[in-house]
Amino acid sequence: MQQELFKEIIEHRQGRKIADQIAKVHLKSGKEQWILVHTEIQAGDEVHFAKRMFEYFYRIRDRYGKKIVAIAIFTDKGTKSTNRYHEKYYGTELMYTFNKFVVSDFDEEELKKSTKLLSKALLASLYLNRTKNEMSLRSAYKRTLLREVWSLENVEKTEVNALLYFIDYLLKLPRAMTEQLIRDVKVEIKGEEEMLHQYKGGLPPTLAGVLELERQEGIELGIERGMKQIIFGLFEKGAEDEWIAEVSKLPVTKIKEIRKELK
Structure with a gap:
């Protein structure tokens, strides 16, 4: 209105x-x-x-x-x-x-027990005030709160998504801590990745970061596998480790590790 x-x-x-x-x-x-x-x-x-x-x-x-x-x-x-x-x-x-x-x-313990979306928004506000100068503690609170929200059942995904956005932007963290939080969340949701595709209209920043990290790791893994196949071929042709290291721009120690892996 x-x-x-x-x-x-x-x-x-x-x-x-x-x-x-x-x-x-x-x-x-x-x-x-x-x-x-x-x-x-x-x-x-x-x-x-x-x-x-x-x-x-x-x-x-x-x-x-x-x-x-x-x-x-x-x-x-x-x-x-x-x-x-x-x-x-x-x-x-x-x-x-x-x-x-x-x-x-509001009683913090009662808010924690509640399954209502409003209780999680209130907790986020409590944590914001409590951690003005304690970013490590804020990161821990944020991770726990995000987990509680995306685990809520019988709640519309659009409402959950809105609350995840709210928590993400309210409990802001320095860049390095944000990147670490994304890595931590990625480990935490292992086996639940399909959950990321349930949110329509865009993922909140932390979950979007998890998806982007998975994509980057997939690209890096593909590059690494392709590089190993080339190095395996050079081994078969009798190339020396030092020469392979020079042309591949990899440390000699890495080439030796790959040779051991091949054996």
């Missing part, structure tokens, strides 16, 4: 490129009641945040005339932002209260 409303309510927010979400949902009871869920993703304190939440509320209410569930999700445990907006002036008084969640308040 946000596309038609954003021009009206966030033009004053200069420089913000990631939009808050406004969506239609259904109640668990199945009751046919249309509500708007307004979600705010906040990383830290913002001056007049509660007032802005109220402004969103009355603009949405005025436009659609529907019941609104407003939720503010804070990813920074140190936030001091309130979930209330109070205004009083000469006998006129207004109190607006909205739902406020701080990611760090």
Whole structure:
């Protein structure tokens, strides 16, 4: 719903490129009641945040005339932002209260036990805050979380794929650690490679890296096998190891290893 409303309510927010979400949902009871869920993703304190939440509320209410569930999700445990907006002036008084969640308040062990996709997204956010200066620990968390997500059953692959992308980009790692993570994941999914082809619309970076690594290793293996066949032929013609090493640009020790392999 946000596309038609954003021009009206966030033009004053200069420089913000990631939009808050406004969506239609259904109640668990199945009751046919249309509500708007307004979600705010906040990383830290913002001056007049509660007032802005109220402004969103009355603009949405005025436009659609529907019941609104407003939720503010804070990813920074140190936030001091309130979930209330109070205004009083000469006998006129207004109190607006909205739902406020701080990611760090969720129980980590309960999140780990949960099979819901949201629990894994919350864990990723917890790990992000915990590992700001500990990339090795972040890599370990990321590997575990990726495994848990792609192992989830009875979940739409498009949803799993979206969450894998989220984790990949949220828990960013230095290049060397990313390459090591890809190698580790490749070993971990050995025998499950068909899983990579279940994701339509493109693989998330880590799994795409695994597929590319397999392709590169396949090419290198093919080149190595072809080179060995040529060297075997030179052995049969009586060529010396030193000469073969010179023309093949390989170390003499490698040529000797191949000769032993042939024997």
